[in-house]
Amino acid sequence: MTTRSTELLRVVHRSPGVTRADAARLLGVGTGAATELVTKLSRAELLIQGPAAPSGARGRPTTVLLPHPDGPLVLAVAITHETWRVEAVQLGGTCAAEVEGRHAGAAWPQVRSAVRGAIGELRRQYGPRLRATGVSVPGTVSRDLRLDAVGAGWHDVDLTTLCPDTDVFVAGNDATLAATAESRRGAATDASVALHLRIESGLGGAVVEDGRPVIGARGAAGEFGHMPFGDPAVRCPCGARGCWGIAVDGQALARLLDEPAPLDSFSYARRVLASAARSAEPELSAVRTVAATLGRGIAGLVNGLDADLVTLGGLGADLLAAVPAEIGAAYRDGLMSIHRESPPPIVPAALGDHGPIAGAAEEAWSALLPRLA
């Protein structure tokens, strides 16, 4: 209905447990309007007022605003190359229920059935409280919600068939959604422009400006793995050459170690990192080479995009933990001098593997909020 109601819900969603008085100040409304808003939203079963937190200060104690226990929920779905997971998430980001399973690289119809089964289960439990759906997938999602996931062999798949019952449906790339989540509830909440990079099978990511991810024309922004920061002689399966992504993943480590290309690139890379942690050669050298390539590329992106924080997820977080000095040195060496004084920090992602599904829930809530109030 009204703008103010949506804004209030957004404030409560961002920081559940905010005091009523603080929320009014954030919205810039008087106590009168706050009363009206809170009353209306309580009657609509969207909010409840909790007991006051004893502040110790003078004055009439205020109450805290919390999501209503019987309020609306969003379905958050995360599909990876191996697994799927469905959560029912309430206002404020708390997960109320979850179902998960493995599909181990099955064809899309099988995955869809499994996910729809799980959604059906949650629907029996929660019924019409489920109001929106957000889906995270490992591939590019066009603006009309069609998925292309090259690695999984899913092509031109209509994602809306996953859940035809909610009238709000959003979907996005897993790395993009993880970036959104990091900037709203993770390590990048204070950054005005955050760059999130996630190395898993390939390198993806996103720039998030003021909580809004830069999504690209076809939803394919953030494919930083296919910027030519690498060796121009190496041809990437994507069709281009010199792609950065294939110079910093498990395949790159295998090439450097003269080993055959591993099937599961991610766990192979973790094994190499474990060897390197014991200072084993030639693993340590290979890891250092990859780390330097990673740091140099991050510097290029920071130069071009002017992020003030970089978060690393997936294998990137492992690399950062293993060889921070190598990454840092190559990073600083690649920065423009205007960024050298205070280089934007590189930190591990706070949400880890939960990032993509958390981002899906965030986007679903963002789309749902204007329709509630």
Added chain:
Amino acid sequence: MTTRSTELLRVVHRSPGVTRADAARLLGVGTGAATELVTKLSRAELLIQGPAAPSGARGRPTTVLLPHPDGPLVLAVAITHETWRVEAVQLGGTCAAEVEGRHAGAAWPQVRSAVRGAIGELRRQYGPRLRATGVSVPGTVSRDLRLDAVGAGWHDVDLTTLCPDTDVFVAGNDATLAATAESRRGAATDASVALHLRIESGLGGAVVEDGRPVIGARGAAGEFGHMPFGDPAVRCPCGARGCWGIAVDGQALARLLDEPAPLDSFSYARRVLASAARSAEPELSAVRTVAATLGRGIAGLVNGLDADLVTLGGLGADLLAAVPAEIGAAYRDGLMSIHRESPPPIVPAALGDHGPIAGAAEEAWSALLPRLA
């Protein structure tokens, strides 16, 4: 005051001469609300209704909405390394008056005096009708409106002293503003995500998503010239290595031709292009090499940012006119396969050298509009 008034002004600004009925449809309001809005904004001397355009169709003729001839104006200021220019721009983007001059690389205080003099001149002419100021400068502008222009030797300059009299003041990098202008009134009006690149002294640019430029944390986004798409052996004055920007400008041509570094890189490059146009060697080879580097880098940016249109300004437009095939071939070769089917077009910027000041006027108007209605 109200949201709707601002929206109507924004519609008229975007397309001056829009019919009143179309504007109402765009805003999604009925004819009643339209009457009220137009009446109010006419009384406030913001709009006038012009004579109907004879449509030929049946029905009562409508009127067109035009900026009021005595309405508010914004000051648009463009400062380059050599020149300055001040325009008074009315709603809709038409320039009402202009003053310009050369400073030929003077220190900042001299440039500031010259610009302030010109602004004073316009102020005597237009008085309080000047309501906002937008400034384009060749360097990075921090969020607190301080300028660092390495090339010109202007460091940590407070731009707000240029015009302390208007209460709306915005400033930005020239390439970023040119990108904004291209996406609002230039070659990229239909693109949802446009990438604008401008080669002048160095390579700058911006991504514009739905008319909003991605500005970066410190206002330094768009320094794509300092992404490491070039030869890692070449050290850039910026401090990093392998910078793309110094591989596609006049300096790069001079290196390839074994000539000394030119003072005015831009006009030198144009001379080389003129020779190449007569198929003179070795100029043609050098131009082709630079064009290939340009095309390959553009492909990398399109991969990573998923733009659906690329506009080239400055020397980039000249290169595109001179050797489109070389740029196109390297571009397509560097694209990911998902972009190959319909590669985002590369087109010359429509606004040319007028881009930066037009962008400054756009940003000033965008900031002013919510305060008017």
Added chain:
DNA sequence: ACAATAAGCTCTGAGCAAGAGCAAAAGAAG
């Protein structure tokens, strides 16, 4: 001249928002 069509004008009622004034609940001071 009359019908058809498109657009503008006026009036009314609903809903939202801002502000003033008052009431309530706590700590601080005597």
Added chain:
DNA sequence: CTTCTTTTGCTCTTGCTCAGAGCTTATTGT
């Protein structure tokens, strides 16, 4: 314990905006 101060919440009034219905105006087509 009483009274004052501070902060917050509640209620009521007022003004504004907006949507919709019904009517008027201006043009084209027959």
